[in-house]
Amino acid sequence: MIELVGFDGDDTLWHSEGYYQAAHGEFERIIGEYVDLADVHVHDRLLATERRNIRLFGYGAKGMTLSMLESAIEITRSRISADDLHRIIELGKQVLAHPVELLPGIRAAVEAVAANHRVVLITKGDLFHQEQKVANSGLTDLFHRIEIVSEKDERAYLGVLEEFSLTPERFAMVGNSLRSDIAPVVQLGGWGVYMPYHVTWAHETDTDFVDGGSHVVQVDDPADIAGAVEELRARAVA
Structure with a gap:
């Protein structure tokens, strides 16, 4: 028995997941200031980066944040500003601090x-x-x-x-x-x-x-x- x-x-x-989804949505809005979201498939590319990085960073908000930073630099071809990279870091902190x-x-x-x-x-x-x-x-x-x-x-x-x-x-x-x-x-x-x-x-x-x-x-x-x-x-x- x-x-x-x-x-x-x-x-x-x-x-839990709703907070991550909200962070992903805001991430896409930030990236959308640099590229056409439909053309570069931001959602799919971020997911691929997160999956690739699980072995290095594990699961959770910290790994998600590092993957968002990496994806942001790659997708914008390094054109993203330091201010917007800082905005992405803040997204991760918000997930870590959610009630x-x-x-x-x-x-x-x-x-x-x-x-x-x-x-x-x-x-x-x-x-x-x-x-x-x-x-x-x-x-x-x-x-x-x-x-x-x-x-x-x-x-x-x-x-x-x-x-x-x-x-x-x-x-x-x-x-x-x-x-x-x-x-x-x-x-x-x-x-x-x-x-x-x-x-x-x-x-x-x-x-x-x-x-x-x-x-x-x-x-x-x-x-x-x-x-x-x-x-x-x-x-x-x-």
Whole structure:
């Protein structure tokens, strides 16, 4: 049976991607002062730079800011002014300083799951920024352990399970990303509660994962998470 339930942080417990999308929008407005946005495909080029830089900078606002600076210089052929580069740096700072706003009903949802299972928070990104968001969330008292990882892959999840002396079959993960939260866990033999967020970074949608073994339950609201976990527990027992 399922003994441990993991929760993702960004866009599962608290809002996040909207702040990044707003920064991207302002970035495009700045670049639009130098080039025709339609001709140079700013959105696609920034995404490509971010993906290329993940191995160097990791996930999060700092990596995004460095990628925006690099893209701005390349796209404008170094014509962008120092003032506008500074504006881009400020965009990154604004994302780093955004308030932590919980999804409606998410605390009650975690409490409902924690009533019957051990729960752990597993989030990825910049260590300092994630620590800050976790501390400001007001949810730390609910989790048996908090893990901040550089990447959510099978190796990272196996590391968490080893700490709890559990096999994947006894673990379920709750999150908004099929690529990071659901696919690696299910591929190990675990379970997933998929709760899509209304906007998702394109990198996180880049997956061909399909649940062919009924190891995933999709929900649309935090109030349905506990019921989904119990449904998965019933399937695990069966």
